Amino acid sequence: MSDSMNTNVTTNTSANTATATVPQAVSEQPAAGRRGILTAIFASFATVLAAITASAFRSRASLADDSGAATGTAQRNKQYGMVIDVRRCIGCHACTVACKSEFDLPLGVNRCWVEYVEKGEYPDVGRSFLPRLCNHCSEPSCVYVCPTNATYKREQDGIVIVDQGLCIGCKYCIQACPYGARYQDPIMGWIDKCDFCIHRVSQGVEPSCVSTCVGGARIFGDLADPDSEVSKLIVKNRVTVLRDEMGTFPNVFYIAADHTDAVDTRRPEVRHVRVLTHRKDQTRR
Amino acid sequence: MEHELTWHYPVIFYLYLAGLGAGAVATGAYSFLISASNPGRRYHYFRMARLGALIGPFPIIIGVSLLILELGQPSRPLNLFKVINLSPMSIGSWFLLVFIFTSLLYALTFLPSFKTDDEALSKRLHRVQHVLSLLNIPLGIGVAVYTGILLGAMPSRPLWNSPILALLFLVSALSTGIATIILARSILHGRSDEAEPERRVRERGRRVAAKRPGRRYHETGYLLATTDLVLISIELLVIFLFIMFAHLTVGNLKYAMETILPGGSMSVTFWVWVVLIGLVIPALVELFTVLPRLLYNVPFEAHRPVEFLVSVAVLIGGFMLRYVIVVAGQITGPMGI
Numbered sequence: 001m002s003d004s005m006n007t008n009v010t011t012n013t014s015a016n017t018a019t020a021t022v023p024q025a026v027s028e029q030p031a032a033g034r035r036g037i038l039t040a041i042f043a044s045f046a047t048v049l050a051a052i053t054a055s056a057f058r059s060r061a062s063l064a065d066d067s068g069a070a071t072g073t074a075q076r077n078k079q080y081g082m083v084i085d086v087r088r089c090i091g092c093h094a095c096t097v098a099c100k101s102e103f104d105l106p107l108g109v110n111r112c113w114v115e116y117v118e119k120g121e122y123p124d125v126g127r128s129f130l131p132r133l134c135n136h137c138s139e140p141s142c143v144y145v146c147p148t149n150a151t152y153k154r155e156q157d158g159i160v161i162v163d164q165g166l167c168i169g170c171k172y173c174i175q176a177c178p179y180g181a182r183y184q185d186p187i188m189g190w191i192d193k194c195d196f197c198i199h200r201v202s203q204g205v206e207p208s209c210v211s212t213c214v215g216g217a218r219i220f221g222d223l224a225d226p227d228s229e230v231s232k233l234i235v236k237n238r239v240t241v242l243r244d245e246m247g248t249f250p251n252v253f254y255i256a257a258d259h260t261d262a263v264d265t266r267r268p269e270v271r272h273v274r275v276l277t278h279r280k281d282q283t284r285r
Numbered sequence: 286m287e288h289e290l291t292w293h294y295p296v297i298f299y300l301y302l303a304g305l306g307a308g309a310v311a312t313g314a315y316s317f318l319i320s321a322s323n324p325g326r327r328y329h330y331f332r333m334a335r336l337g338a339l340i341g342p343f344p345i346i347i348g349v350s351l352l353i354l355e356l357g358q359p360s361r362p363l364n365l366f367k368v369i370n371l372s373p374m375s376i377g378s379w380f381l382l383v384f385i386f387t388s389l390l391y392a393l394t395f396l397p398s399f400k401t402d403d404e405a406l407s408k409r410l411h412r413v414q415h416v417l418s419l420l421n422i423p424l425g426i427g428v429a430v431y432t433g434i435l436l437g438a439m440p441s442r443p444l445w446n447s448p449i450l451a452l453l454f455l456v457s458a459l460s461t462g463i464a465t466i467i468l469a470r471s472i473l474h475g476r477s478d479e480a481e482p483e484r485r486v487r488e489r490g491r492r493v494a495a496k497r498p499g500r501r502y503h504e505t506g507y508l509l510a511t512t513d514l515v516l517i518s519i520e521l522l523v524i525f526l527f528i529m530f531a532h533l534t535v536g537n538l539k540y541a542m543e544t545i546l547p548g549g550s551m552s553v554t555f556w557v558w559v560v561l562i563g564l565v566i567p568a569l570v571e572l573f574t575v576l577p578r579l580l581y582n583v584p585f586e587a588h589r590p591v592e593f594l595v596s597v598a599v600l601i602g603g604f605m606l607r608y609v610i611v612v613a614g615q616i617t618g619p620m621g622i
Contacts, residue, residue, distance in 0.1 A: 039419050039422045039423055042423060046423065046427070130622070141439060141440060141441060144371075144372065144438075145372050145373070145374065145438055145439060146370075146372055147365055147368075147370065147372040147374035147375035147378060148364045148365055148367065148368060148375070149368050149370055150364070166364050166367070167361075167364075168356055168361045168362050168364050168365060169356050169357060169358075169361065170356065170374060171291045171292060172372070172374055172435075174291050175291055175292065175439055175441065175442060175615070176438070176439040176441055176442075177441060178440065178441035178618070178619055189356070189357040189358065189361075242622055243619055243621070243622065245537075245619070246440050246441060246619060247440065259621060259622050260622075261620065261621045261622045263540070263620040263621055264621070280289060281289040283289075283616070284289070284618060285618070285622050
């Protein structure tokens with residue numbers, strides 16, 4: 001017993017310094033151990049606090065929006081949006097080409113594209129078109145995840161754009177977008193997307209895809225103005241948006257869109273579904 | 286059809302290495318605090334603390350470098366530090382910036398060249414270590430949790446959009462951090478073994494292993510093995526909850542979880558590499574080595590090859606967990622359009 005106690009206080013130099021510090025150390029030790037646990041608890045509380053603050057800020061912002069909308073008295077900012085009348089779409093890809101040439105986009109990326117949805121088995125088959133672009137959502141989840149504020153929703157017209165000077169190319173917004181509307185510029189490395197042809201729209205000209213559409217399937221306008229063509233179309237028709245359940249409140253509305261997806265082959269009545277797209281990533285819609 | 290993965294190996298390695306490093310530093314710092322508060326058992330904890338502090342920063346720095354290389358332009362990530370917003374990546378990168386700094390400082394205080402006979406200096410150094418370990422525990426936990434929150438912030442990725450993912454990554458980070466410490470000591474112990482003086486260790490009033498060289502090595506091994514065992518058990522529980530709640534819902538999350546469940550495209554990778562090799566087998570091996578000491582207070586024998594293999598298996602499992610979660614999250618999306 002005494003032997004083991006002696007070995008605790010061995011006689012080399014480092015042990016001497018240890019013994020010198022021990023009394024002081026002993027006095028503050030139990031507190032130190034507890035402090036460790038307290039720090040760990042504090043850390044978790046700090047994380048929780050950050051998360052709560054984040055959600056509180058966000059919900060307060062959206063509450064403010066709601067109150068403005070409810071009274072209807074507040075001056076509402078423009079919110080550009082689009083109605084796509086799928087009945088008029090002939091799947092000609094004119095919008096795709098117009099967009100590509102408008103921005104001189106590199107190979108392999110698109111801001112605007114058309115999907116073909118085929119379903120059924122011969123002779124009972126159907127095919128419809130689904131023109132796609134950025135939805136310029138009212139709750140853009142891409143904006144909420146951007147670490148540098150490079151992507152934001154413009155106050156004045158509701159267009160979601162990317163500031164390429166700030167963008168670091170982390171691709172977080174690509175992950176967050178439920179519509180696959182964003183891509184990484186293969187040459188410059190930054191993220192890019194549809195901006196509703198902001199250079200044309202700010203001059204009072206329609207976006208390129210709208211003015212080129214041969215069937216007049218794409219209609220562009222201010223959703224906040226009840227007299228605009230898009231607002232009237234939305235009132236008069238049964239419109240849908242893509243992936244409503246994501247809670248993003250898209251501002252691109254579809255008339256008579258076929259929302260059939262490959263997952264619908266699980267339904268008993270849908271035998272065969274094929275989604276054709278010329279985008280590089282064939283699997284993601 | 287080939288999926289185009291937006292985030293691939295650099296990000297997977299980064300999530301893994303950042304978690305591992307943060308786990309090693311945090312557990313090391315915690316054991317330092319115990320070693321400081323418990324002079325009788327100072328040795329066991331102090332070795333863990335030292336290994337964790339010295340190893341920890343390097344995986345983090347390697348992981349962050351991988352990310353910066355992936356971004357292409359090294360100057361561009363500086364934009365991260367022009368703003369603080371509520372994006373998990375923004376908060377995480379500020380956490381990382383501070384943590385890399387503090388963990389490197391912490392590692393410096395443990396360097397052997399700083400060992401000095403100057404009493405005043407070593408006392409001051411001890412105080413610095415104390416403050417830094419108090420700082421590094423919350424920061425390390427923050428970094429480890431953030432890697433999970435980063436993935437979990439998006440409804441468009443149903444598999445990731447789960448609050449328990451952050452907890453899973455935190456537990457996995459702590460477990461791989463301890464595995465790194467075990468691996469390091471099983472490789473490096475030859476030198477330290479000889480340097481140990483013979484001493485007796487008293488455990489619960491019972492004399493164990495008198496005059497046996499390397500007794501401390503075994504005792505530290507017992508501490509590490511039991512901690513790792515507890516963490517692996519928690520991790521298994523968290524994985525069970527993660528899968529169970531996804532499976533019991535209807536909709537996007539259940540649809541996404543099918544890739545991991547038996548029959549899915551990633552089920553073999555997940556069940557064999559993550560669960561079996563990474564968790565179940567190491568847990569069983571550690572349980573069998575620990576049980577005699579736990580039940581009958583028999584002196585614990587740490588076998589170097591066993592320690593080596595177990596820690597390597599845990600490290601592989603930790604990586605495969607990140608791999609499966611990151612890839613499976615990206616090949617699945619919301620169902621329907």
